[in-house]
Amino acid sequence: MGTALLWLLVALLVLAGLAGAVLPALPGVPLVLAGLWLAAWIDDYTRVSGWTLGVLGVLTLLAMAVDLVATALGAKKVGASRQAIAGAMIGTFAGLFFGGIFGLLLGPFVGAVAGEMIARGRLDQAMDVGIATWMGLLFGTLAKLALSLAMVGIFVAAYFI
Numbered sequence: 001m002g003t004a005l006l007w008l009l010v011a012l013l014v015l016a017g018l019a020g021a022v023l024p025a026l027p028g029v030p031l032v033l034a035g036l037w038l039a040a041w042i043d044d045y046t047r048v049s050g051w052t053l054g055v056l057g058v059l060t061l062l063a064m065a066v067d068l069v070a071t072a073l074g075a076k077k078v079g080a081s082r083q084a085i086a087g088a089m090i091g092t093f094a095g096l097f098f099g100g101i102f103g104l105l106l107g108p109f110v111g112a113v114a115g116e117m118i119a120r121g122r123l124d125q126a127m128d129v130g131i132a133t134w135m136g137l138l139f140g141t142l143a144k145l146a147l148s149l150a151m152v153g154i155f156v157a158a159y160f161i
Helices: 003-020 028-041 050-077 082-119 123-161
Strands: none
Touching: 003 028, 003 123, 028 050, 028 123, 050 082, 050 123, 082 123
16 A cells, blocks of 8 residues: 555544544544554654654543543433433434434433433433533533544644654
């Protein structure tokens, strides 16, 4: 595979990863890491060291952990049921496929509310759970995106400085 094609693959991996930091259907941050590792490999690690790649790996693990913890904390803060958390996950995927960006924003909320209604049958509690779960998902997504962009920034700095 020619060098130009490899660099194209780097760009595709990083762009898909950045999209995946927001869209739940793609493993965003690991794709960013894979693209950046490939870029370092293409250059035979002369500009980007193993230490830099190690830092990027740690940031990848941190981003994945923050995403899970933010969602769980948002739901746990208001005493969400397991059904509400499962509903939020189902709503996230359903929203992505059936409502585009609007569905992606509304799906987790609707799913959490529906799950909590099934579990406990109280609308006031279900609304609180829906909002808290949605906020947790939002903050987790923003953190993943910020860490992904930081990874790209660190890589670019290491590559060109």
